[in-house]
Structure formats: structure tokens, C-alpha cells
Amino acid sequence: MKFFVDTADVAEIQDLAATGLVDGVTTNPSLAAKTGRNFVDVVAEICAIVPGPVSAEVVATEYEAMLRQGRALRKIADNVTIKLPLTPDGLRACKTLSDEGTMVNVTLCFSAAQAILAAKAGASFISPFVGRLDDIGQDGMDLIGDIVAIYSNYPAFTTEVLVASIRHPIHVVEAGRLGADVVTLPPKVLRQLYGHPLTDKGLAAFLADWEKTGQTIPEE
Ligand code: E4P
Numbered sequence: 001m002k003f004f005v006d007t008a009d010v011a012e013i014q015d016l017a018a019t020g021l022v023d024g025v026t027t028n029p030s031l032a033a034k035t036g037r038n039f040v041d042v043v044a045e046i047c048a049i050v051p052g053p054v055s056a057e058v059v060a061t062e063y064e065a066m067l068r069q070g071r072a073l074r075k076i077a078d079n080v081t082i083k084l085p086l087t088p089d090g091l092r093a094c095k096t097l098s099d100e101g102t103m104v105n106v107t108l109c110f111s112a113a114q115a116i117l118a119a120k121a122g123a124s125f126i127s128p129f130v131g132r133l134d135d136i137g138q139d140g141m142d143l144i145g146d147i148v149a150i151y152s153n154y155p156a157f158t159t160e161v162l163v164a165s166i167r168h169p170i171h172v173v174e175a176g177r178l179g180a181d182v183v184t185l186p187p188k189v190l191r192q193l194y195g196h197p198l199t200d201k202g203l204a205a206f207l208a209d210w211e212k213t214g215q216t217i218p219e220e
Contacts, residue, residue, distance in 0.1 A: 001176050004053070004184040006164070008032045010045045012187045017049050019190075024052035026127070026164065026184040028083070028107065029059055040076060047077035053124070055105045057083035058093075066093040074102050081105045081124060086114050091121040098122030105162065112146040119157040125182065129165035130175075140165070141174045148179050169193050 004024040005016050008031040016022050025046050032039045043056045056076070058069040066089060070082040074097075081103040084090040094104045098121065105125040106118040110133060118126045128147060130140025144163055151157045160181035166172065169192050175183045185193075 001180070002052075002160075002182040003190065004055075004162070004182055005190060006031070006166070006184040006186050008035050008042055008046070009187070010035075010042060010049070013046055013049055016187055016190060021190075022050055022052075024054060024079075024081075024182070024184075025050050026055040026083070026105070026162070028055075028057050032057075040073075043073070043076050043080065047079050051079060053081040053103055053105075054079050055081045055083040055107075055125075057085075057107065061085070061087065061089060063089040063092050066090065067096060070097050070102065070104075083107050083127075086118060091117055094118065094121040094123050098124070107164070110143070112143060112150055115143075115147040115159075115161075116150060119151060119154070119159040123159045125160050125162040127162045127164040127184070130163055130171055131165035131167040133165075134167070141171065141178065144175060144180050145178045152179075 002023040003021050004026050005013060005022055006026045008027040013025060035042055047054045056073045058066050060066045060069050066084060070093060073082055074080045082097055083105045084094050085108045086106050094106055098104050103124040105127055106123040107127045109115055109126050109128045115126045128143050133140035133143060147161050162182040162184060163175040163180045164184050166183055166185055166189055168189060172183050172193060
């Protein structure tokens with residue numbers, strides 16, 4: 001399972017990349033707006049920190065303009081992945097850019113039918129938004145199960161299932177159980193994955209017992 005981080009905050013990415021667990025980054029226009037910085041500069045900095053795919057989303061909605069923005073964004077660095085919305089124009093642009101050898105992440109996916117279209121359009125990644133489905137009373141993880149099952153029926157589909165809109169660690173565990181390729185994690189959720197009260201309690205007991213020995217372990 002690959003871990004992407006879902007933020008445009010360069011300091012957060014720097015900090016999380018140091019864990020050695022970060023395989024890529026996803027941004028979106030809302031996350032980019034939060035930084036208050038120039039988007040191209042931000043993407044360039046992220047690409048220099050994380051060598052894996054870094055998603056940068058177009059904000060055009062019409063095919064030709066999407067292509068112009070996608071072609072400009074991909075010049076930022078070799079690992080830029082162009083993020084396109086799941087619309088007829090977005091999928092058309094996905095096919096064109098994918099045929100040119102550009103990685104494309106198709107975003108705002110809320111149905112298995114949409115995911116089939118993205119795979120046929122040659123997307124490198126499909127981003128189903130599980131949290132936003134949960135928010136409207138549908139189980140977002142059911143969609144992940146459906147997409148993983150459908151894609152596995154067709155070896156010619158090379159699109160990776162990138163679970164997006166993750167809200168908590170259970171989404172990550174479920175994504176793993178279902179065999180999703182990638183999870184994109186808000187920094188808070190990545191940090192939550194480490195935690196368990198029995199780990200803290202166990203470590204405190206081990207250290208307290210060790211302290212009683214009065215010994216030290218040599219360090220190189
Ligand atoms: C990632 O690619 C998506 O843009 C992101 O996960 C959306 O998350 P949200 O539903 O929490 O905004």
C-alpha cells in the first residue's frame with residue numbers, strides 16, 4: 001500500500017517525508033488556496049522533497065484549457081501528476097495527456113461507473129472520495145471495494161485506486177483490507193496511525209524497569 005500525503009503545506013510535507021513512509025503527495029485547489037502562496041512555487045518545492053507522484057490540479061473546465069494548464073504544470077518537474085476532474089472534458093483531457101506519457105490522477109470520483117470511465121481514459125490514478133460519501137450517508141468504502149473488484153477483472157486496466165477524502169485510521173485499515181493501491185492521508189491521520197495506548201503503556205513500563213537496573217546501553 002502506498003502512502004501519499006494530502007496537503008499543500010510544504011513544512012508538513014518536509015516533516016512527514018522524514019518518516020520515510022511517504023510515497024507521494026496530493027494537492028487540490030482548496031489545499032493550495034490555504035497556503036496563500038504561488039501554486040507553481042509550492043508544487044516545485046514539494047516535488048523537490050518527495051520524488052514520487054505529486055498531484056497538481058487544473059482549474060480549467062474546458063478540454064483545450066485543461067490541456068494547456070496540464071502541459072504547463074507538468075513542466076514543473078518530472079514527478080508532477082496532473083489532476084483532472086471526472087467530467088467529460090476532464091476524461092477527454094486525461095486520455096490525451098496519458099497518451100502523451102503524462103501521469104493523470106482523475107479526481108472527484110463518486111461511483112464505480114465513473115471509475116470505469118477513468119480507467120478506459122488511461123488514468124494513472126482514480127481518486128474516489130470516501131469521506132464525502134460517508135458525509136451524505138453512503139458507505140465510501142463500499143465504493144472502494146467495488147472499484148478494486150471491477151479493475152481486477154480487467155488486467156488491461158492499469159489505473160491505481162487512490163483512496164481520497166480520508167478522515168480517520170479506520171479508512172486506511174479498510175482500504176488495505178480491500179486491496180486499494182494508495183491512500184492519501186491528511187497529515188493528522190498519518191500521525192494518528194502510530195498511536196495505541198497499549199504501546200505507550202508498554203513502553204513506559206519497559207523504561208521504568210530498565211531504569212531500576214542502573215545500566216546504560218552504549219551508543220556508537
Ligand atoms: C485528494 O486528492 C482530495 O482532493 C482530498 O482527499 C479531498 O479530501 P476532503 O474531502 O477532506 O476535502
